[in-house]
Amino acid sequence: MLTATQHQRIDRYLDELAGALGGLPASERDDLVAGVREHIQAALADRPEVTDADTDEVLRALGDPLAIAAEATGDDGVRSGPAGAGNARAGSAGAGSAGAGSAGGSGKRPLxxxxxxxxxxxxxxxxxxxxxxxxxxxxxxxxxxxxxxxxxxxxxxxxxxxxxxxxxxxxxxxxxxxxxxxxxxxxxxxxxxxxxxxxxxxxxxxxxxxxxxxxxxxxxxxxxxxxxxxxxxxxxxxxxxxxxxxxxxxxxxxxx
Structure with missing residues (x-):
């Protein structure tokens, strides 16, 4: 069971992600945030006693919320679907592999x-x-x-x-x-x-x-x-x- 501090860290992470996804329609944004929340809960559910270090480790593995938002709303014309974004991170061991699954092969960053x-x-x-x-x-x-x-x-x-x-x-x-x-x-x-x-x-x-x-x-x-x-x-x-x-x-x- 998560402590109040751990809940606050997760909520703060998801709030930052939701703010960075402001350009998406509300339904898509909510679905993507919900998918990431489910992944966090699933990643922590397998641990007998969740510590603050465990929570930080899972959030670090997801990567920076702004990077996730940039990948989900990329300028290459392909938007990562909410479920796809959540699943990509659920199967990822770290932020690097998550970025590789969502970047869509775009080799040049927007200005x-x-x-x-x-x-x-x-x-x-x-x-x-x-x-x-x-x-x-x-x-x-x-x-x-x-x-x-x-x-x-x-x-x-x-x-x-x-x-x-x-x-x-x-x-x-x-x-x-x-x-x-x-x-x-x-x-x-x-x-x-x-x-x-x-x-x-x-x-x-x-x-x-x-x-x-x-x-x-x-x-x-x-x-x-x-x-x-x-x-x-x-x-x-x-x-x-x-x-x-x-x-x-x-x-x-x-x-x-």
Whole structure:
């Protein structure tokens, strides 16, 4: 009998699979998820006492949910049937053989699944807002919306990330650059100091005024928060994207 923790791990795996299969009709998606659930239950039923390690082993053998979804909705015009996908994994000893049974012999991956996609998304969404505004004299402000739109499109059409990761990338990757852009155009405000000096050049009094909508301390705190959010999101998307791109590459190579 499975523990609550083991049920949670299986449900989390299946939820990620269902999210990655969002492009399929609801009936096909439900059938495929049900087939994978049955395989998991059958694989664990033969064990006298199921441990957490056993559960993790079965889930690892199935492979990454995004890789399974990419195979089930492949661009080669052949969709793996729900029962077929479940049976292929039921008879598989590991993720490699499962990929070989489902890849359909397609030797060339679609563009959104390529290895360079994670780096391109990070550059377009995180680096472009920091660099392009500085290049205003050569059209940087006009190129920025194009870079952001291209990055968002590539992020959302790629199967390399979960819906949650894509949402985080949409808002957090450009966060530091957008804050920097606001500061550059004066939206964060400026501080002006004026004073008087005596005949020997010594400043006798100085008064500083700021037209900033937020206090300087708050602005620095926001800058730090946005910097951390952007860097962490970039690292997570780059790492997970590369890992899943590698898994897809192995799947396509085995099926070629």
């Amino acid at each position: 959104p699944q390529r290895d360079w996609v994670p780096a391109a998304v990070v550059v377009l969404l995180a680096a472009a807002p920091l660099v392009l505004p500085v290049l205003a004299m050569v059209g940087g402000f006009f190129a920025l919306p194009v870079a952001l739109i291209a990055g968002w499109v590539l992020l959302w059409v790629s199967p390399l990330w979960t819906p949650g990761e894509k949402t985080a990338g949409t808002f957090l990757l450009p966060a530091l650059g957008i804050f920097w852009l606001f500061a550059l155009v004066g939206a964060v405000g400026t501080t002006v100091c004026s004073g008087s000096m005596d005949s020997d050049g010594t400043v006798t009094s100085e008064v500083c005024t700021s037209d900033s909508p937020v206090p300087p301390v708050v602005a620095w705190i926001l800058l730090a928060v946005f910097a951390v959010a952007t860097v962490v999101t970039a690292v997570v998307l780059q790492r997970n994207g590369r890992r899943r791109a590698t898994a897809l590459a192995q799947s396509f190579s085995t099926g070629a």
